[in-house]
Amino acid sequence: xxxxxxxxxxxxxxxxxxxxxxxxxxxQIRQWEKFKEDYNHLQEKLQELPDxxxxxxxxxxxxxxxxxxxxxxxxxxxxxxxxxxxxxKSAKDACAVIDRRKKSIAxxxxxFKEQKQLLESRLEFTADIQKEASGTEGIVDxxxxxxxxxxxxxxxxxxxxxxxxxxxxxxxxxTDFSDGGRAEKTQSTREKxxxxxxxxxxxxxxxxxxxxxxxRTEESPDSDEPSRASLEEESPDETKKKTVKWKDQQMETxxxxxxxxxxxxxxxxxxxxxxxxxDEEEGDEEEGKTxxxxxSHSDVPSALPSSPSDVVSxxxxxxxxxxxxxxxxxxxxxxQPKSILKEPSGLPLSRDxxxxxxxxxxxxxxxxxxSAFSGNVVEHQSAAADxxxxxxxxxxxxxxxxxxxx
Amino acid sequence: xxxxxxxxxxxxxxxxxxxxxxxxxxxxxxxxxxAQLNENTMVKDELDLLGTESKxxxxxxxxxxxxxxxxxKQNVNKRIAYINGELKRHELxxxxxxxxxxxxxxxxSRLQQDFQKAQVKQATVAKS
Numbered sequence: 001x002x003x004x005x006x007x008x009x010x011x012x013x014x015x016x017x018x019x020x021x022x023x024x025x026x027x028q029i030r031q032w033e034k035f036k037e038d039y040n041h042l043q044e045k046l047q048e049l050p051d052x053x054x055x056x057x058x059x060x061x062x063x064x065x066x067x068x069x070x071x072x073x074x075x076x077x078x079x080x081x082x083x084x085x086x087x088x089k090s091a092k093d094a095c096a097v098i099d100r101r102k103k104s105i106a107x108x109x110x111x112f113k114e115q116k117q118l119l120e121s122r123l124e125f126t127a128d129i130q131k132e133a134s135g136t137e138g139i140v141d142x143x144x145x146x147x148x149x150x151x152x153x154x155x156x157x158x159x160x161x162x163x164x165x166x167x168x169x170x171x172x173x174x175t176d177f178s179d180g181g182r183a184e185k186t187q188s189t190r191e192k193x194x195x196x197x198x199x200x201x202x203x204x205x206x207x208x209x210x211x212x213x214x215x216r217t218e219e220s221p222d223s224d225e226p227s228r229a230s231l232e233e234e235s236p237d238e239t240k241k242k243t244v245k246w247k248d249q250q251m252e253t254x255x256x257x258x259x260x261x262x263x264x265x266x267x268x269x270x271x272x273x274x275x276x277x278x279d280e281e282e283g284d285e286e287e288g289k290t291x292x293x294x295x296s297h298s299d300v301p302s303a304l305p306s307s308p309s310d311v312v313s314x315x316x317x318x319x320x321x322x323x324x325x326x327x328x329x330x331x332x333x334x335x336q337p338k339s340i341l342k343e344p345s346g347l348p349l350s351r352d353x354x355x356x357x358x359x360x361x362x363x364x365x366x367x368x369x370x371s372a373f374s375g376n377v378v379e380h381q382s383a384a385a386d387x388x389x390x391x392x393x394x395x396x397x398x399x400x401x402x403x404x405x406x
Numbered sequence: 407x408x409x410x411x412x413x414x415x416x417x418x419x420x421x422x423x424x425x426x427x428x429x430x431x432x433x434x435x436x437x438x439x440x441a442q443l444n445e446n447t448m449v450k451d452e453l454d455l456l457g458t459e460s461k462x463x464x465x466x467x468x469x470x471x472x473x474x475x476x477x478x479k480q481n482v483n484k485r486i487a488y489i490n491g492e493l494k495r496h497e498l499x500x501x502x503x504x505x506x507x508x509x510x511x512x513x514x515s516r517l518q519q520d521f522q523k524a525q526v527k528q529a530t531v532a533k534s
Contacts, residue, residue, distance in 0.1 A: 078463065078470075081452045082445035083485070085478065086463035086470060097452065104448075 004133060011130045018123045025116045032109045036102060043098045050075045050091045156194075163197065167204045217291055296376055338399065411524055415517050422510040429503040436496045443489045450482050 052074065059069035077094040078086045089097065312318055393401075453462070453475065462478045463470040473481075 079452075081449040083442070083449055083482075084465040085449050085453075085482070086465060087452065087456065088461040088463070100452075 007133055008130070011126055011133070014126050015123065015130070018119060018126060022116065022119045022123065025112055025119060029109060029112045029116065032105055032112065036105050036109070039098050039102050039105070043095055043102075046077070046091045046095050046098070159201070160197065163201060163204065166208075167200065342395075411517070411521050415514075415521060418510065418514050418517055422507070422514060425503060425506050425510055429500070429507060432496055432500045432503055436493065436500060439489055439493045439496060443486065443493065446482055446486045446489060450479070450486065453479050453482060 053072070054074065055071040057069055057071050058066040060066050075090050077089050077091055079089050079094055079097050080086055312321070456462075456475060458475055460475065462473045462475050464473050464478070465471075
């Protein structure tokens, strides 16, 4: 590749600089290490200096002469603090000063060593890049040349090919355009054709969107668009299928098998809410193509007072069963040890609740095409809420009253 | 035409080099100030550790002059403040110079491009 020699050159240059920096750092480190050594020697000397009151020494007089003399005041040391400031200290104090200086030197040396490490890792990195670039290690750079003209041509061809497969348009330019074989066409005609093609593309896109919508509203097995709003957890053959389907779909397919078992179950399953019983579909027939979601409760099965079955299909069943049981026991025994556990919707309450529930549960369907929520979700708790306005009596008292009544 | 351009180019290069020198000077001064600041901080620390009885001397030329500890401390503090001020001034100067350098570099690169274009044109004109 033509780029490679230049990159090599650049990398070489980079390596040079990095090596230089590395060497500099090494030099610095050596210098500071020397300082440290010097300080160590000095400290040794200072420690033995006050051993004697005076020493016999040869005193240098200038660079070439010495003279025998004495070293006195062996404990008085003038320490240079920096910036031409001196302090007189004893040998011991001076040693302390030296210790502190040695500490700061050690810090500096550490910093330099860190720098050295960083530089080394950088150098390694560039060496790696160089190796990769040269391709000797089996790692090759994947390079794709970028030529704007070729890209543009390729993109146009691709667009045309796409349109061909989508719209099956008798394309005049179906011929092979791999490498600029259209010198005949002038610039202006090409532009005109391009504009036409873009318009065509837009039309096809719109068509596709419409097809999507249609597919969503129809349940056509032919449509390959996955945009239907149906969650199918079990195989379609099973009768007890949980699906959420648009009302329009139901009208068209009229799968009453699917709906029937739903009615027998409780009205509490959320997935039910898109479905309605055939009774409730009356209002929706005007809706036509636009699909709306109308929520309404299906019939609450008459599992309440009329026929307490053994099948527990809703919480209400449990209470009823328990209630009936309890009725029996209290008539039989005098002193039934009352449980200290709170009953969720205690005995006295359930009796009041009974006559009211049958009234509330009339399902009402209001065709409101504009809003998604038809607004008629009735919950069991409304029964409990009705109790509130009554005078609140404690449950114990109530129980006693009930007992008294009996 | 090309000659005029070349001359312009040369001028700009010279100006750039001058700016570069100034920049280097400012950098060196800043480094020195930094070192001085460090030194003075060390002196301050040592003086703080001293008890009042120690004798402090200042070297003025070949002479060691004794100083009062408190006085010495104050002097050092003042010096530190002075150095800080100088440092800040130098930093601003450096930033300024750097910006100027950037401008110069841009100008130079633009001139270079123009120059090259002119050269190419000339070559084509000469050919045809």
